[in-house]
Amino acid sequence: MDQPEHTPTSPLERLRVINRAQVQAGQDWIRSRGLSMQQAFVLGYLAGNPGAIQRDIAQATHTTAANVSGVLRGLEARNLVERRFENGDERSKRVFATAAGIEIIAGRDEAMVAADEAILAPLTESERAALQSLLDKITADLTNPGTS
Numbered sequence: 619m620d621q622p623e624h625t626p627t628s629p630l631e632r633l634r635v636i637n638r639a640q641v642q643a644g645q646d647w648i649r650s651r652g653l654s655m656q657q658a659f660v661l662g663y664l665a666g667n668p669g670a671i672q673r674d675i676a677q678a679t680h681t682t683a684a685n686v687s688g689v690l691r692g693l694e695a696r697n698l699v700e701r702r703f704e705n706g707d708e709r710s711k712r713v714f715a716t717a718a719g720i721e722i723i724a725g726r727d728e729a730m731v732a733a734d735e736a737i738l739a740p741l742t743e744s745e746r747a748a749l750q751s752l753l754d755k756i757t758a759d760l761t762n763p764g765t766s
Contacts, residue, residue, distance in 0.1 A: 636737055639733070639737055640730070640733060640734065640737065643729070643730065643733035643736075644729075644730060644733070647726065647729045647730075647733075651722050651723070653722070653723075654689075654692075656679065656681075656685075656689050657689055657692060657693055657698075658723060658726075659678075659679055660675060660679065660686070660689050660690070660693065660699075661693065661698060661699070661715050661719050661720070661722065661723045662723055662726065663675060663678050663679070664699060664713060664714060664715035664719070665715050665719075665720050665723065668714050668715065669702075669712040669713070669714055670712065670713055671710070671711070671712060671713070672686050672687065672690070672711070672713065675690075675713065690713060693719065696718075697716055697718055697719075698715065698716055698718055698719035698722060699713055699714065699715055699716060699719050700713070700714055700716055701713050701714075702714065
């Protein structure tokens with residue numbers, strides 16, 4: 619039995635709708651490049667942290683080294699990353715995004731800015747400023763989970 623579609627009414631429900639639109643735009647952009655979310659995150663991490671070790675990648679992605687190993691194998695198969703031995707030590711492999719790996723994720727930030735602009739398109743500049751002011755007030759004392 620189909621349930622009637624719920625129309626968001628509270629401000630926070632509306633913010634969740636906006637967040638889902640942002641997430642969907644990001645997922646669509648990633649899928650258009652034939653990547654999974656994890657692969658895109660790992661490539662982005664390696665672009666900013668060339669020569670990372672697998673344990674660092676696992677920590678950054680909040681997953682296991684075994685899971686990262688599988689993601690890296692998939693990326694290696696597409697020549698998007700490469701693992702190199704450090705100083706001839708076969709136990710110490712460093713992971714680097716290749717030029718193709720960096721190229722495939724290039725434009726991510728611009729795509730997300732464009733998605734945000736599309737979401738905010740119905741607002742005038744003064745409405746955007748008012749929204750920003752209200753959101754600043756609401757979030758002033760909240761902890762940002764991305765910084766802990």
